[in-house]
Amino acid sequence: MFCRVPYIEIGGRHRPYLETFFANPTTGLVSSKTLSMVDSGADHTLMPFSIGKLIGLSDPSSEEVLSNIGGVGGNVGIITRDCVISLINRSLNKTYTFNEKVWWVYPDEETKQQQNNLIEKIQALRTLQSQSISGTDLYSYFELEIDRIISVLAGINNRLEPGVLLGRPFFNNFEFIQFFHKDRENEDRCFLNYKVARQKPISVLPFVPTDR
Amino acid sequence: MNNPDIILNAPKDLESFEGKFVVFFSEEKEPKVIFSSFIAEEAYTKAAEITAIEGREPVVIRVQHSISNSILRLLMSR
Numbered sequence: 001m002f003c004r005v006p007y008i009e010i011g012g013r014h015r016p017y018l019e020t021f022f023a024n025p026t027t028g029l030v031s032s033k034t035l036s037m038v039d040s041g042a043d044h045t046l047m048p049f050s051i052g053k054l055i056g057l058s059d060p061s062s063e064e065v066l067s068n069i070g071g072v073g074g075n076v077g078i079i080t081r082d083c084v085i086s087l088i089n090r091s092l093n094k095t096y097t098f099n100e101k102v103w104w105v106y107p108d109e110e111t112k113q114q115q116n117n118l119i120e121k122i123q124a125l126r127t128l129q130s131q132s133i134s135g136t137d138l139y140s141y142f143e144l145e146i147d148r149i150i151s152v153l154a155g156i157n158n159r160l161e162p163g164v165l166l167g168r169p170f171f172n173n174f175e176f177i178q179f180f181h182k183d184r185e186n187e188d189r190c191f192l193n194y195k196v197a198r199q200k201p202i203s204v205l206p207f208v209p210t211d212r
Numbered sequence: 213m214n215n216p217d218i219i220l221n222a223p224k225d226l227e228s229f230e231g232k233f234v235v236f237f238s239e240e241k242e243p244k245v246i247f248s249s250f251i252a253e254e255a256y257t258k259a260a261e262i263t264a265i266e267g268r269e270p271v272v273i274r275v276q277h278s279i280s281n282s283i284l285r286l287l288m289s290r
Contacts, residue, residue, distance in 0.1 A: 003218055
């Protein structure tokens with residue numbers, strides 16, 4: 001028996017997403033649940049910086065060199081880490097857990113410094129704004145300047161927080177995975193089918209839905 | 213033979229949350245954003261609180277930030 005997963009519309013685009021969460025294999029720390037995009041064009045499974053931080057993946061040692069990959073919005077640092085990925089299947093009410101290697105997006109020193117500088121600027125501007133009178137041009141100026149810096153910070157986060165991509169290595173956990181695409185005008189009718197390979201999960205636990 | 217579809221949904225109004233981490237229940241038919249923040253840790257902490265209160269776990273995703281849109285908005289507001 002296999003499962004059929006219609007694409008989910010996020011921000012006006014339908015894409016193949018699966019419900020997943022992540023854990024640190026060393027400490028057992030578990031992430032929040034998220035939607036991971038299944039990407040047949042990705043050579044690796046990609047994890048955003050915040051999830052790796054949340055589950056306490058180890059920062060790169062001084063000997064480790066960050067790989068640099070290009071993407072939309074510029075280059076990002078990458079480091080490989082072992083990780084545990086759990087896939088929720090609401091159809092079978094099961095959670096499948098797999099051992100995986102992930103590419104963890106990690107900021108280089110320059111990016112970290114840039115972020116810190118921008119955060120310091122925001123804090124300074126907020127202090128100045130608190131000393132000005134609400135409704136005045138000066139107050140509005142601080143507001144706009146804070147918005148502008150938040151926008152720059154969000155742009156940096158676009159690179160560090162691309163969302164999870166389940167790349168082709170993850171597909172080895174499936175007996176099969178099939179994508180059913182239609183043309184762009186019918187994206188809402190796209191779906192994928194998958195069946196987990198019997199021998200691949202390190203655990204299969206019941207998923208108890210508590211939907212209202 | 214196949215099982216019933218796994219239907220997941222996302223809020224429809226995510227344009228107003230660009231650049232933010234949003235928390236919602238993806239199993240609902242028309243999910244609403246319960247919480248949003250530019251800061252990941254705040255969203256993850258809130259998701260854990262909601263799980264403890266509601267007995268079900270929401271998802272956390274980040275809505276990509278469109279830089280060109282925000283610059284345009286900024287220019288328009290001047």
